[in-house]
Amino acid sequence: MHLKFQMTDNILIASAFGELDHHSAGAVRDEIDETMEAFQCCHLILDFAKVTFMDSSGIGVVLGRYNKVTKKGGRIFLAGCSDFVEKILYMAGIFTVVDKQKNVEDAICLIKGQEQLQMEVTLSGE
Numbered sequence: 001m002h003l004k005f006q007m008t009d010n011i012l013i014a015s016a017f018g019e020l021d022h023h024s025a026g027a028v029r030d031e032i033d034e035t036m037e038a039f040q041c042c043h044l045i046l047d048f049a050k051v052t053f054m055d056s057s058g059i060g061v062v063l064g065r066y067n068k069v070t071k072k073g074g075r076i077f078l079a080g081c082s083d084f085v086e087k088i089l090y091m092a093g094i095f096t097v098v099d100k101q102k103n104v105e106d107a108i109c110l111i112k113g114q115e116q117l118q119m120e121v122t123l124s125g126e
Contacts, residue, residue, distance in 0.1 A: 049080030
């Protein structure tokens, strides 16, 4: 498993490549957490377009990042999941707590749209 990170505003995009299983889950978890902390990111997009396999350890990685991100008031998205990965996540019930999007760009638009809406509500005093 290999990770590539990108930042846009306060959003960390973690693109994963390969198998997310019990062999790689610990390192993936640590690398995402360290990067989020280093850059003080509020939101996380997990780009799983290139994930070829996932087991229950991968589900644990997703749920753990969900807990960390939501405690900071942020949002987490899964983007670009293959049919196989999406089926695993669906069976685990992940999509009841984590939003999914077709691609990273759609997830970014939703996060930025929500932030804009919150800013407008704050400015209007509602």
